[in-house]
């Protein structure tokens with residue numbers, strides 16, 4: 001039996017549906033129109049919510065009924081470590097063209113303050129990642145760098161060649177096709193092979209009279225071959241996938257249900273599955289014990305998707 005006094009000092013958690021003392025909950029000013037009580041989250045549920053939001057970017061930013069829950073509003077119920085993680089996540093998701101650790105088993109976000117001269121150092125595993133192409137740090141200039149791409153396009157048009165040994169770009173103006181590179185390698189200007197290993201002509205008419213090799217301006221241009229670069233980091237695919245999912249959630253469209261669901265104003269009826277079976281959420285596909293069904297449109301969603309995702 002609830003006394004009047006208990007009603008004043010306790011409130012329901014909208015996530016676990018249990019009564020908790022008011023000092024130990026986060027009280028919000030939102031509710032769904034079919035509910036009487038304003039939403040509140042107990043200590044465990046608010047921790048669970050922020051933890052879930054950190055793990056699943058589509059839940060970010062933490063929100064209830066579409067209203068953002070500031071981590072500072074909940075800070076008195078959260079571990080300081082979790083608060084810091086949330087601040088970092090905010091910074092990560094607001095960084096344009098973010099860099100993630102190229103060590104696939106790590107894949108931590110590398111904050112801009114850890115990126116020097118386009119090389120990011122992972123604070124978690126210390127591995128270096130190229131902030132331009134997102135691959136592990138590589139020697140030479142980055143082939144994904146716009147300036148480098150422009151130069152290589154220009155170099156291609158100008159008939160520059162790269163030394164097979166050190167990859168310095170050299171230009172032959174006129175004369176013999178025999179190139180002496182500054183690294184000591186000798187190669188054929190026409191095909192780029194080691195000198196005297198190919199069947200090309202030694203001379204090209206028009207080049208016969210002035211033979212010299214010019215180094216391209218500035219320091220030698222050294223480029224890794226395209227096939228020497230590791231596979232692109234799949235984390236980029238993961239992120240774009242999450243962003244697409246997030247976009248479809250914010251449009252309010254359900255993955256599996258008909259267009260009726262998008263138009264429905266929903267009348268949620270909460271039910272608890274029997275213990276031998278769990279029901280699946282139509283949005284996150286999690287099997288849960290407590291499910292909300294709308295009998296108007298036939299959609300079933302879990303509590304977290306209903307309060308914190310939609």
Ligand SMILES: [Zn+2]
Nearest residue numbers: 013016042045
């Ligand atoms: Zn709770």
Ligand SMILES: [Zn+2]
Nearest residue numbers: 030039064065
């Ligand atoms: Zn709410």
Ligand SMILES: [Zn+2]
Nearest residue numbers: 101106122125
């Ligand atoms: Zn790492």
Ligand SMILES: [Zn+2]
Nearest residue numbers: 130132133142
């Ligand atoms: Zn690179």
Ligand SMILES: [Zn+2]
Nearest residue numbers: 163166181183
């Ligand atoms: Zn060379």
Ligand SMILES: [Zn+2]
Nearest residue numbers: 188191198200
């Ligand atoms: Zn040749």
Ligand SMILES: [Zn+2]
Nearest residue numbers: 264266294297
């Ligand atoms: Zn509905």
Ligand SMILES: [Zn+2]
Nearest residue numbers: 281284302305
């Ligand atoms: Zn769900």
